[in-house]
Amino acid sequence: MSKTNRRSQRAGSQPSTSRPTAGPPEGQPGATGPSATSSAGTSVRAGRRERQRTTYQRSFLERYRTAIVVVAVVVGIASISAFVFLSASQPAFACTTEWSPSPTPPPTAGATPALGYVQPDQGRQHVGVGVKVTYTYCAPASGSHYNRPGSAGPIPPRVYGPSDNVLPEGWIHNLEHGGMVLLYTGSSSGATAEGQAQLKAFYDSFPPGPVCGTPRGVSGPVIARFDQMSSPFQAIVWGRVLFLDTFDQAQILAFWEQWGERTNPEKQCAAPTPAPSAAPGQSAAPSAVPSPS
Secondary structure, eight states, rough: OHHHHHHHHHHHHHHOOOOOOOOOOTTTTTOOEEEEEOSSSOOOETOOOOOOOOOOOOHHHTTHHHHHHHEEEEEEHHHHHHHHHHHHHOEEEEEEEEEOOOOOOOOOOOOOOOEEEEEOOOOOOHHHHTOOOOEEEESSSSSOOOOBBTTTTOOOOBBBOSSSSOOHHHHHHHHHHTTOEEEEESSGGGHHHHHHHHHHHHHHHHHOOTTTOOOOTSSEEEEOOOOOSSSSEEETTEEEEESSSOOOHHHHHHHHHHHHHHEEEEEEOOOOOOOOSSSSSOOOOOOOOOOOO
């Protein structure tokens, strides 16, 4: 076999190869095959555009609704509790001045001393129970007060202990009816166990009114703690105050005899007048005592 024939045989035994014909660009008519490759390298189905999926996002309120409701409820309860606490802890009255009058000259020789001091008038208006009153002078010997007999004002006469909540809006109405009020501070001997026993014995032996003969327990005496005053003890009738450093029973009774049932604006009996049958210096018996109102 010649060399020429051997070369032809070798050439005929090799498989023929052909290059694929480039098709039209992607996205143009004529593209063939199940899929084509995009310029970004992402395989997409032929004839369809890639769709973007949209995911639903819940709002802030929707995601945290329960937590927000719980926080709102807790804040509301806390606010109400704080308001109630502050309201309860606030005093039901206020004092501008703890009254301490200037000393007066001593009485002339042979004259009967006028016990106590006249306090400037603070009015006598009735206010609703629970209304906070501001008194110019404390302890007040007059002023606005409650009008609910037997509970808020006048209040029942008796000895009230150091922990009892006794308001001036109540016992000022007792003063208006001619009763006497005896006050002691929480730091005085009146707040001790021994002092309370002395005050109760004093109450039990308290005499009737010097003008109307009002028996103990009708309008007074009211014996109670009151801290907003300039002396440890004060005995008070309407418009007049006796200052005491100690519990002086004799001074208090003399003060009551001198001013009791005489200064109060709501008279509980007609003023006594001399009777024809009365001995000189004596007065007729007063008229009947009405019940407090």
